[in-house]
Amino acid sequence: MILMAELLAVILSLAHSGTGVHFWRALALTSLFIQWIALGSIAALCRLGPWLNRRPPVVAAAIAYVIVILVTLGLSALTALFLDWVVRPDNVNLDRDLQFLMRNTLISAIVTAVGLRYMYVQHDWKRSIEARTGARLAALQARIRPHFLFNSMNSIAALIRSRPAVAETAVLDLASVFRSVLEERDWSTLAEELELSRHYLSLEALRLGDRLRIEWRIEPGLDAARMPALSLQPLVENAVYHGIQPRPSGGTIRIDARRDGMKLVVVVENPLPGPDANPHRGNGMAVDNLRERLALAYDGRAKLVVEQDAERFSVQLRLPMEAKDARDDRG
Known part of the structure; x- marks a missing residue:
């Protein structure tokens, strides 16, 4: 005025x-x-x-x-x-x-x-x-692919008699995934996003076995860092669906979370399918959706960077951290 x-x-x-x-x-x-x-x-x-x-x-x-x-x-x-x-x-x-x-x-x-x-x-x-x-x-909350649910249920059914303890753990993982996905909230923490991704990857490991390998690089002291809800699991899902599943030999997904000044940096990296693989065609919904949500939530102060070379594909999130989230809790 x-x-x-x-x-x-x-x-x-x-x-x-x-x-x-x-x-x-x-x-x-x-x-x-x-x-x-x-x-x-x-x-x-x-x-x-x-x-x-x-x-x-x-x-x-x-x-x-x-x-x-x-x-x-x-x-x-x-x-x-x-x-x-x-x-x-x-x-x-x-x-x-x-x-x-x-x-x-x-x-x-x-x-x-x-x-x-x-x-x-x-x-x-x-x-x-x-x-x-x-x-x-x-x-996004409603878009868990039907094949993921069916494959998880089939894997659990196959494990009930031979490995009941593993089947019970898988049921708990599946319940945790759906509880987090269906919960109506806008914000989460890094610890909660990592926990949801671990449950999801545990279920995918039942289907992919040794083809799916995970490398975690999580800097201590960042559990309380705030980030938009469902900002990590869709990127991990894309990494499995487009990077690991088409490769006969599988591959390693690297999930990196660190502090860079007053920024929380989260990176999800996966191998490319390769020339002999049958890659899935995606429409980039997860990345585009997340980019728009970040623009609204942080007023342009957050960045989503997509990088690709001859062998690997990565998505990097750079999110502002509040002072109380940036403290070092390592003692």
């Missing part, structure tokens, strides 16, 4: 620059007057903010519109009285004062309507982004 008010002051000063009025003097006086209106309106709206937030958007916007008009009228009246009583007591002109009030009120009405429209469009755009991201998260 302050920037919009100053822009209005510049426009009004330019409009009078050809009438013999000194531009910088006009800009200083106009800015002083308009900024008082802007600051008064901001103070009133912030004071009434909790009350306005409980009203329907249309009602809240109408009340905000009226408040700005009333602030403009009040300060215009005070300015006219000051000019009549202090600056020019011998040249009082009520018609001029009335025109001053009407002109300021009309300008305020037009500018406030434009400003409220702009803020509404921004608010509506943000809500649509949040809704779309929420829908993508819901789709």
Whole structure:
């Protein structure tokens, strides 16, 4: 609002620059007057903010519109009285004062309507982004591939008689995976994301056996680091589905988590299928979905970097850490 008010002051000063009025003097006086209106309106709206937030958007916007008009009228009246009583007591002109009030009120009405429209469009755009991201998260939570569930259940059924202890552990892993995936929340911790990935990889190991090898490189002291929910498991799933499963000899997935200053760096790396393998065709949903969620959650302060060379494919997350998450708990 302050920037919009100053822009209005510049426009009004330019409009009078050809009438013999000194531009910088006009800009200083106009800015002083308009900024008082802007600051008064901001103070009133912030004071009434909790009350306005409980009203329907249309009602809240109408009340905000009226408040700005009333602030403009009040300060215009005070300015006219000051000019009549202090600056020019011998040249009082009520018609001029009335025109001053009407002109300021009309300008305020037009500018406030434009400003409220702009803020509404921004608010509506943000809500649509949040809704779309929420829908993508819901789709991500519901998108565990049917073959993963069927393969896990078949593996468990085959183990019940021959290796009942392993089958019981697999059932618990499967329950943990679905409990985490179906839980409705936006944020998680690194420890929770790693635990979910371990449960998922344990189930995939029943099917892939020795073909699936995991190398963990987790720096101590980062368990409480906050990150968006379901930001690691989909990348691990992609690594298994596109990097390990098509390779007859399997391969090693490396999961790396470390601190880099005030950034949490998480890397998931897997081998490429190779020329003799039958690679799966993917649409990049997990990476694109996560990139959009990071942009909304961190306002551009997080990065998702995809790298690929002749042998390996990696996805790197660089997430801001809060001070309480960045402490070193290694003693």
